[in-house]
Amino acid sequence: MKRARLLWLPPLLLVTAGCAVEPWVKPYERQHMAEAIMRFDRDPVAGAYTRHVYQAREGARGAEGGAGVGCGCN
Amino acid sequence: MYHRYDGGGVTVDGPSLLVRKNFKETVSLSGNYYVDNISSASIDVITSGASKYSEERTEYSLAGDYLYGKSILSAGVTYSDESDYQASTYSLGVSQDFFGDLTTLSFGYALGQDDVSQNGNDDFEEEIDRHSFRVGISQIVTPRLLLAANYELITDEGYLNNPYRSYRYLSDPLDPAAGFQFAREVYPSTRTSDAASLQLRYRLPWEAAVGGQYRFFTDDWGIDAHTILVSYTHVLYEHWTLDFQYRWYSQGQADFYQDLFLFPSQDEKDYRARDKEMSEFSDQTLSFYLSYQRPLSWRYAYKAGISLQYDRIAFDYDNFSDLTEEGFLPGDEPNYSFDADVYKILFTLWY
DSSP: OHHHHHTTHHHHHHHHHHHTOOOSSOGGGOTTTTSGGGOSSSOHHHHHHHHHHHHTTSSOOSOSSSOOOOOOOO | OEEEEEETTEEEEEEEEEEEEEETTTEEEEEEEEEEEEEEOOHHHHHTTOOOEEEEEEEEEEEEEEEETTEEEEEEEEEEEETTEEEEEEEEEEEEEETTTTEEEEEEEEEEEEEEEETTEEEEEEEEEEEEEEEEEEEEOSSSEEEEEEEEEEEEEEOOSOTTOEEEEESSTTOGGGOEEEEEOBOOSEEEEEEEEEEEEEEOSSSEEEEEEEEEEEETTSOEEEEEEEEEEEEETTTEEEEEEEEEEEEOOOTTBOSSBSSOOOSTTSOBBOOGGGSSEEEEEEEEEEEEEEEOOOSSOSEEEEEEEEEEEEEEEEEEEOTTSOSOOTTOSOEEEEEEEEEEEEEEEEO
């Protein structure tokens, strides 16, 4: 039992050590990340609609990279 | 936004209006009103002998985000209403930036409660409970490369079939020439699915970006599916943006799906489905979007945009027969396929 508890230690140490990681992409190097064309979901309204079109016609669902669940698509 | 879907004898169109307002840079509230005007003479409707029908679905959403330090807490509620289906969804989410804001971790939970009824049958009243758990991580890898991974578990419990849809079975299992009959589908009352996806966006040296996504899906009904998406976005003359996208989707059939059963269902655990979304099929989408945005010097708005979006989707079914084709023995009919056109016209005003 004690051993099982100790299994949490290495990942915990990794995470806490990670908090001290120096950001390797500096804030002044992130101008591209702020651009609209780098967004996964640039138009949330159109994106939600497109996901709805597929959800209603395909068996798969979820993990589309945008929020939203549940649709009256029967 | 105005949206329109046209394919397979089904037309769906309507408006979607989203209003978002920020307060003191820490709170954001939004409301969405969405309508689907549905007019359907789909292959399911035609082969069941029903006539073309029209109905309307209206959806209202409210959502809020609260920025607290490096965390964003969000909550939302959505209500969808149509004549024979009401769905309420309540969602909660949290996201947190780590490692000098290079990494964003997010969690979300949503509860859905649906009421299913049947037009023309007042005695029919069923429910569905849905739970969705999602976790996502996005990572700035280099000044030009952004990666994201998402996982979502969804469970449903309740009346999961469509009360109008039927499966077909041979009138005489030894003699296909005797024809076939229809009976109401029989579905399990639970479904659990897992979906995991990887996404990337890469900023090219010129003012353009490429994107990619792969999603794997599996559920306890036996459906496995793969989705691949590639996109290219190009900025033209500062204000114009062009998007080209290709999406490929493929799925295997549910364990209890068959185009033609030999026997009718023996009991409520002897599941039967002939829903084409449960069959083995693939679809491909080609998309083209053109957007224009420019700053404004109005008193109440500082930016405006318009976007025209077109998607062409081709569906190809591997074991769902086209029963409108006549002169074939049951089971020998050609497979069904159809193309759909999707149009979106989007106006945006920033204020």
